[in-house]
Amino acid sequence: PAEDVSLQKNLPFKFGAAISPGLMKSRAAYRDVVTKEFNSITTENAMKMSFIHPSANTYNWADADYLVDFAAQNGKRLHGHTLNWYKNVPAWVASFQGDSTAWEALLKTHIQTIVSRYKGRVASWDVVNEAFEENGKYRNSIWIQKLGEDYIARCFQYAHEADPQALLFYNDYGHEYGPTKRTAILNLVTGLKNRGIPIHGIGMQMHTRVNRSDADLAKAIETAAATGLLVHISELDIAVNPDNDKNMVWTAALASQQALKYKSIVKAYNAIPKAQQFGITTWNVSDADSWIPGQYDRPDWPLPFDANYERKPAYQGILDGV
Numbered sequence: 001p002a003e004d005v006s007l008q009k010n011l012p013f014k015f016g017a018a019i020s021p022g023l024m025k026s027r028a029a030y031r032d033v034v035t036k037e038f039n040s041i042t043t044e045n046a047m048k049m050s051f052i053h054p055s056a057n058t059y060n061w062a063d064a065d066y067l068v069d070f071a072a073q074n075g076k077r078l079h080g081h082t083l084n085w086y087k088n089v090p091a092w093v094a095s096f097q098g099d100s101t102a103w104e105a106l107l108k109t110h111i112q113t114i115v116s117r118y119k120g121r122v123a124s125w126d127v128v129n130e131a132f133e134e135n136g137k138y139r140n141s142i143w144i145q146k147l148g149e150d151y152i153a154r155c156f157q158y159a160h161e162a163d164p165q166a167l168l169f170y171n172d173y174g175h176e177y178g179p180t181k182r183t184a185i186l187n188l189v190t191g192l193k194n195r196g197i198p199i200h201g202i203g204m205q206m207h208t209r210v211n212r213s214d215a216d217l218a219k220a221i222e223t224a225a226a227t228g229l230l231v232h233i234s235e236l237d238i239a240v241n242p243d244n245d246k247n248m249v250w251t252a253a254l255a256s257q258q259a260l261k262y263k264s265i266v267k268a269y270n271a272i273p274k275a276q277q278f279g280i281t282t283w284n285v286s287d288a289d290s291w292i293p294g295q296y297d298r299p300d301w302p303l304p305f306d307a308n309y310e311r312k313p314a315y316q317g318i319l320d321g322v
């Protein structure tokens with residue numbers, strides 16, 4: 001019967017969402033959908049540096065603990081996001097004074113304090129997020145300024161020392177539309193792997209749009225899989241209003257275009273080797289929770305559940321992809 005259908009039951013790989021502890025507590029419908037539909041959870045913001053480590057000697061564990069506990073109690077995988085990023089750098093780090101040894105200690109302590117706390121309960125991590133520019137060069141982040149390009153390798157080593165069982169990912173966006181950046185990402189992860197740095201997977205964010213071609217999306221997934229690493233579609237959402245029409249309204253035509261795009265992404269993902277399918281994660285649950293409208297100041301409907309937590313045509317598109 002239809003009521004027994006769920007993403008976690010009906011798909012042959014894990015299907016998850018980025019989750020907000022605030023919404024889990026304040027909206028029953030949100031929590032119900034999360035409980036029923038997903039078998040993987042990513043922390044949307046709770047583990048980002050300025051939230052979890054707001055001053056040098058203060059860690060704010062409450063939100064991250066809440067999600068880790070929820071995942072454990074409900075049999076869901078918890079994917080930690082993110083140990084290192086050029087954004088969400090707290091003020092105390094931005095103004096930190098010290099030589100490269102002191103910076104290394106700061107980074108190591110941050111990563112190892114978090115990974116050790118959740119050892120055995122957080123199965124996998126986005127270790128480094130968004131280290132590249134669109135042109136394939138490294139971003140000029142505080143980390144590269146203070147530690148040089150090899151800060152990336154060190155992040156992976158620090159995380160691995162703290163939890164040798166955890167699966168470690170490099171996470172970024174643009175694989176499906178930026179071949180230059182994609183090549184840089186694939187060269188980085190392959191280089192790390194060849195050096196024996198503990199890296200296990202590639203996270204492809206895939207904040208995409210209905211008019212991205214199926215061929216470009218499939219190529220991104222295939223080239224990531226060709227590295228032999230695990231592949232996580234880590235932050236999927238499909239915008240229907242990429243040209244920022246402030247007056248756009250949701251229509252049945254948009255709904256079916258979006259459903260087809262979800263289907264084609266799932267189909268391409270389902271075609272890579274099973275052993276490399278870490279899973280697909282959408283970036284939050286419903287159109288009411290998506291970061292896209294706020295980020296781009298426009299109406300949009302990027303997710304498989306509508307603002308009332310009802311399944312959209314995109315939901316069926318996902319199921320139809322396998």
Ligand code: XIL
Pocket residue numbers: 044045129205235291
């Ligand atoms: C976003 C969150 O969804 C927002 O709530 C927050 O205000 C900003 O960050 N790429 C990432 C995610 O790796 O961490 C970002 O999440 C979305 C883009």
